[in-house]
Amino acid sequence: MRSTNDIYDVSAEFNMCTATPAQVLDTHQFFNTDSDNWGPVSGTIPTQSVDNSTVSQPAGYYSAFDLSAADTDLAAGNIKSGVTIFGVAGDSNVVDTGAGDAAAGDILTGKKAYIDGSQVDGSVAAGANVSGGNGLKTFTITDGLYSCSKTATANDSDLVTGTIKSGVTIFGVARIGEAMRPFRVCRFYHCASVPPLRVFSEGMSIQAVVPRKGIGSRWSRM
Secondary structure (H helix, E strand, O other), X not given: OOOHHHHHOOHHHHHOOOOOHHHOEOOOEEEEOOOOOOEXXXXXXXXXXXXXXXXXXOOOEEOOOOHHHHOOOOOHHHOOOOOEEOOEEOOOOOOOOOOOOOOHHHOEOOOEEEEXXXXXXXXXXXXXXXXXXXXXXXXXXXXXXXXXXXXXXXEOOOOOHHHOOOOOEXXXXXXXXXXXXXXXXXXXXXXXXXXXXXXXXXXXXXXXXXXXXXXXXXXXXX
């Protein structure tokens, strides 16, 4: 049977209480067993709220909170892609653009780029097909950005089948059929012993049939 002393002798339990005021909230009391401060004592730990104006927070008791609520700038859009801060992953659109070296004159009009942290709007016009003036070997192609489907064409109205030598093809244009050349009348003297002659006129081989008297001017093509 336990005695009254056994029931009320709690000195051993008191000796196990080692809390100090600095370990208890200032809104609560505890029983201090320190011989110099025996009895009920109030705690000194203050209740604090997160201050998002500074990274240094005072000591105290804080209720559970979300860091992104404490500082609204802790958001994915403010964090570099591939980086996670306090569990918040960076947005894939937030990237380092410091290596960018393009300028507005390098970018098509209507397109945008981000270079060294700034948005740059393109100012280069889209190129179109170019056709040179008649007979020009060289002509100007205006500045612009040209897609692979654009063309530049040199034109010459004399580049037709009727102006090309037989057997020759120029830029894909070839003589079709027999070459047509204007004849030049060749006049010459002969004697009865002169055989038929072959001459070349305007790039063509011609056999002349010469009368036996006088000047000949009758010929046929070979």
